[in-house]
Amino acid sequence: MIVIVEIMPKPGILDPQGKAVNQALHQLGYNEVNEVKVGKIIRLDIDETDHETAIAKAEDMAVRLLHNPNVESFRVVLPEEIDNTVEEKLQ
């Protein structure tokens, strides 16, 4: 089963990568961009068939290894939830 851990910098935490991307976008003329935050997607393929167990395990992994609680927040999602692209939704 595929489980996704999304990790983002906490609000107020300096995000130099986001600032760099924002600056680069402005240099390309995208002046409508106000703010950019860069986070991580960790896609786990786990030997587990039960959704709730898989999610609980991924949360455990996020707490113990994947995210830095000082500067990052995380959430666990199943790919079904994020598998509909916007293009499909808009059709």
Next chain:
Amino acid sequence: MIVIVEIMPKPGILDPQGKAVNQALHQLGYNEVNEVKVGKIIRLDIDETDHETAIAKAEDMAVRLLHNPNVESFRVVLPEEIDNTVEEKLQ
């Protein structure tokens, strides 16, 4: 408006960060993990009220700057789609 660009390594492309995370998880005893892929989330705050225009702009930014087409694929999603955490869905 917030628009999310999700960037993942293309299938078959070496993902050393994913391999490192997989190895670390196994060292912590998570032997049920088969594969790990690590990608990026780029959260754009854009001055734009129309969904389709915001998505089109984000796709343009992804093509011109954010993703490396040689080794990465991307998709653009609106946060509404990925804002329901699994915990909420399961309730």
